[in-house]
Amino acid sequence: MIVQELHKLQTKHGYLPRQELVALGERLAVPLYRIQEVVSFFPHYRTSPTAELEIHVCQDMACHLRGSAGVLQELREAAAGREGQLKICGASCLGRCDRAPAARIYEQGNEHSVYNLHRRSAQEIIEAASTLLSGKSNQLVVNDTDHAWPPPQKDWQIDIYASQPVSERYASIRRFIQAGDNSAAVQTVLGSLKTAWLLGLGGAGGRAYKKWEETLKEHQKRDEKAYVVCNGDESEPATFKDRELFLRTPHLVVEGVILAGLVVGASKGYIYIRHEYEEQIAAVREEIKAAEAAGTCGDNILGSGMSFPVEVFVSPGGYICGEQTALIEAIQDQRAEPRNRPPELQTNGLWDMPTLLSNVETFAWVPAIVVRDQGKWFQEQGQEWNQWTQLTANLAAETGDRGWTEAFGKGTHFKGRRFFSVSGDVERAGAYEVPIGITLGELIATCGGMRGGEALKAVALSGPSGGFLPRFIKTEHLSAKIRKMLPTELKAFDLCELQLDMNLFRQWGLMLGAGITIYSESADLVEQAYSASHFYARESCGKCVPCRIGSTKIAQVSSQLRVRKLTRKQIDELFQKDGPLLDLAGTMSSTAICGLGQIAANPLMSLLRYFPDEAYAYAAQS
Amino acid sequence: MADDRYFDEQAQRWEEEGLFARDLDGQLIRDVAPEASDYGNMVEVLIDGQAVVVPRAVPTTDAQGNILFVDASGKTIPRRTTIYDAFRLLCGTVSPEKTPTLPLIPTLCHAEHLHPVGVCRVCSVELGRLEDDPKNPGKKIVRGGGKLVPACVQPVEERMVVSTLRAKDEKSSGRVKSALRVLLELLASEHLPVSSDRPPLEKSDFARLVDSLAPHLNLQPQRLAFEPAKIHPQDNSSLLIQIDHSACILCDRCSRSCADVKQNFVIGRTGKGFSARIGFDLNDPMGESSCVSCGECMLNCPTTALTFRKSIVSEWYEEELQRPGRSAVTPEEMEASALLATLPFRYRQWNQSSVVRWKVKAGDELCALGEHGSTAFILNKGRFGGWRSDPRLAKKKQRKGLTGLLASFFEPKQEQAIFGPPDFEMTEADLILGEMTCLNHYPRTATVRALTDGEVFIIRRNVLFTLQRSPAARRQLDGVYRQRAITSHLRRVPFFAALTADERKTCQDFLQDRVKLLNLEPGQAIFRQGESADAFYMVRIGHVKVSISQSGSEQVLSYLGPDKHFGEIGLIADSPEFATDIPPGLSSRRTANCTALDDVEIVRIGKDDFRDLLLRVPTLKTQVVAEAHRTLARRSQAETAPRPSSPLLAEFLDQGLYNAQKLLVLDLEACTRCDECTKACADTHGGVPRLIRDGLRFDKWLVASACRSCTDPYCLVGCPVDAIHRKADRNEIQIESHCIGCGLCAANCPYGNINMHQEDDGPILRSRATMCDLCHDIVAPEEDVSCVFACPHNAAFRMSGAELLQRVTPVG
């Protein structure tokens, strides 16, 4: 209750007055420190009144690339001396990377409205702010809603209901109930997910059917509660596909969540959405109402006696909330600090009960898989293997790699479709649904090619988490296993030829996420490494030492490099074998509690490894 | 430029499941509360190649290191055994810091009595799983090495292979070493003050760890000090504790101590990420928060973030130092005593005035039989003699009134002559004396005098209490305490009273290692009706309720106080050796429930040992058989014999009256509510009345809210500065002026008889505990206290609980 109550109080007062917090502590019978722990953790909460308008400007990947630092600078200058009226804040990725630079204006009066400003100049933002301050009608203020922005792709195959009347939706729920025999229906669903070989699309790419099965089994072992949680925190820079799925196909997400709830026998479902997604929150809430009206959600679903209510949980904010255990902590009114694992959520999840937590897209694919033809269509969607993949497959077969064999057997093509958020230097940035196994080159082509026809220099394939990779990656920088497999005369590998699939990437020792940022020759990667390193330092929850202190140290080095404080010699010393940076990065990755700390050094480390010349260009002269 | 390891291993780690997330069949392991059966469920773990077999669960201990019991059957609360526990077990009592061949796992955020949080990661070890080698049948391989896990969190599992920084395999130890090196460098570069304008206040545990590992790990914090450490403000608002936020490593030990150990719920984390700090309430200055200054956080802080500010000086200390042979002991000097050296430095500073050095001369008297006291004596040098009877006591009883008492106090010491040879002798090998009275608030059981010149440290109860937190000191003290407790108990209790000296010796020798000393919390069951009898019990401290369950409700039969025994009948009922002696109709099942009423310390003798004992000592056997006959006889007349009705007795126990020695009771039939008693109390106590003329009723009596002088006072337990204790002669509880107002005693008193009183000009803190002091400095022991004296209607009385019960039901 603390999180929701704080939300209400802040909406009412514009901030959280002390006496209200004291009263809240008494009302909920929790000690004051518990309230302080929550209030101070989420930057969204304020304990003192703020300016009339707060302008937040994204500082991350695509936005930084499109000059958000300059925009911030201009805004700060314009706001100088108007502290009571205007407050300018640098923000973490706002999930609008395809419309960079992204900004938001929060208005304190007027029910605390929010205005999105996408791909706007500092001048335009200042004008909007002045209009608001002058108290003139809101009509005059630009508000770049997500609804209004035209999608780059018209048809999504994920939406099997696209050309059908609304009443056709929730077919998987109807079938599940009508099957009568519950355990047979459960097996059908699990079988479909297995046939489809649907992988989790939010994190490490675990097999979806297995997670469902494990949660179900745990729940059966002890006849208590179980939960389904849909992870729509989506705060990783460069990632915004869930934003589009929520907005355009909320019914698919809700259907996937309800079916999961029925299969594992859960008592409640939560759809966790970042608070900056106001339109999406509204869309999902409306869709839940529609599902309830149709009898497919809530009490006594379709007269079956089974109940499964679904609720939107608005995130109090922060990238770390997307980490699965931190998200659970946030729902439990705690600081969103990741838990030590094991145990896993399938056994000890929300309120210590078996919990199925997956990404928005993982749930959204469920109707297309289950309703169409029990997974067969989906698994045939992937691309044929190209020569590099074939080589990798041979290698995997040789070494008896179980993961690979389980995934593909004797096959020669990838399985399924998925979404990528593409941002940066492409003609048409946006969220794209593509067959799995599309190469990087093909993906860029799908986005209309490189912006202004420039050459591709670098790519970030998992938001900032995997660091920056050069288009032509030297074979000496690939793992020994892959190097051996490639023709000896090959000195550099063209990443554009690499098929985008999580199984393949795992073999290559690379990270593939849902957010891809493309950098052309003109991009400044020192700036990018700087911005990404600061992102992690800003978003570290601070629970564990390696990340709390380490991420800040990495950010400090990136700042020094950027302001040309490091000599070439110092750069080399920092990065040499057994030098401080590799030791630090290695320790962060081996001892941090969660994925954030484990990869926080990647952007800087990849800059130094793959683009040393860019770093040297920033070297101090003596 | 760089080696590839970092990049090659990177992608594999991200978000992966832990190696031991699943069992050998690939099933996810659910984290459930362990059960007692897990104590016997053994797991073998390899730590640096050394096998150690550990149970899957170990008993939970409290902050004092005592095992927590659920009930007197010895049932404990299991908690999961972690890799760190296994490591401790492997190392036993030796210190791996000083033994370079043993595995070594350092810790910072972990403390055994706090639930592990795993935030500092310095206990990281490499973990692998021993598996069958698919290529070489019959051979084993270690899978998954390379993964680091926090040893303090990770529970032990079958086939774990653990490598610490001393592992032989250099790849493994290298990994752990490099991680530990960086972690300590990170912490030191931010949180170990090096600048001269902020000299470190003391060597903290953290600083010591860094010092001790620096040469082995080649620690160079400067290499990660890319920018100057962030300086956080200090908080000097608390009068007791000084906070240096810059030194805080965010180990969460203070917040866990505050909430879990002391249940004060004041400290938490505030802020996020690098700027996160500890905060009090709504991030208020400590001195303005709801902090009660109990000091627990400071004692647990491994850094200099929370340090002690101002020494507490008690009147006792000042008076003591005036006496011959006494002198102060500095925190540094305490290092010389093996016991005191185990106290955290900060604690020694804080409670410096709870320790006094006494260079004793032959003949000096350390303590006298029958006195109360809250001091114990650490024996540094010399020989000491003890007498279990004191000729002065008999004399004292004859004299009456204040003058007599004073005279006995100033009795000249020449009485040595009539003492005869001592009953026992002690030297520094016996470590300590007087600890029993100090801990359990019972009168001294012997008079002790120095036989030669020597030296002792006089310590107060808080010091003794805290000493038990160090496992080493606790082991020593426990051994001493148990042995003496059992010996003195066996000597004292009526159960053995009828024996000859020889027989008693037989009993003592036989029982010494066979009996168990158990500590129970209020409400814990000792046994339940219908269970089969498996032990004999003797109450040492506290009270036990005897009740039966009848048609769903509880009928209280009686209660048993100190020195009483119970449970023997069931033990002989079904024994063939006794079949001919005992009357038929006795059951080997328990006929009643026995439950601890307050904090009970009980001596337990198992069934077989008990039977053995009876066979060895026929007098005892005769006694028990006779008791059995009496019991049966009593049962048959149970209906006719007058005894307090069960509801009345239940009420008596519920109100805790059995424990009371000096109740203030008002006869409601005579009392006119004139409030003269309250006024008299206020008049004689600086305007602040120590009693409230209200409370529960017992029959026609009002039990007023004023200190009852409990036999086993709850309020004395845990006072961090030993400001509250029982004084001799009158049994009154007194609060000294150095009370820091932490409120613990008030919270501990179940009857609300201690009030926290706001005082603006107090020497240290805002509030102070006040309570009825039985007018100890106004009236003589035999005279009426002010409230009773003032009552114009003869309605107010002071009496014990037992006396009150007599008045209400005038039967035996």
Ligand SMILES: Cc1cc2nc3c(=O)[nH]c(=O)nc-3n(C[C@H](O)[C@H](O)[C@H](O)COP(=O)(O)O)c2cc1C
């Ligand atoms: C710092 C951090 C942030 C994350 N953010 C998200 C997120 O916004 N959305 C998401 O689905 N998964 C996120 N994850 C991954 C989740 O922990 C989890 O693996 C995922 O939600 C599981 O869903 P899946 O099975 O569908 O892949 C994040 C992980 C980390 C370490």
Ligand code: SF4
């Ligand atoms: S790695 Fe970073 S974000 Fe993750 S738990 Fe540790 S401090 Fe928090």
Ligand code: SF4
């Ligand atoms: S103040 Fe001390 S005990 Fe508390 S978190 Fe900081 S270092 Fe740990």
Ligand code: SF4
């Ligand atoms: S006398 Fe009571 S209030 Fe005072 S310090 Fe001791 S326990 Fe705390």
Ligand code: FES
């Ligand atoms: S909105 Fe700016 S990077 Fe995502």
Ligand code: FES
């Ligand atoms: S001691 Fe284990 S993580 Fe701190």
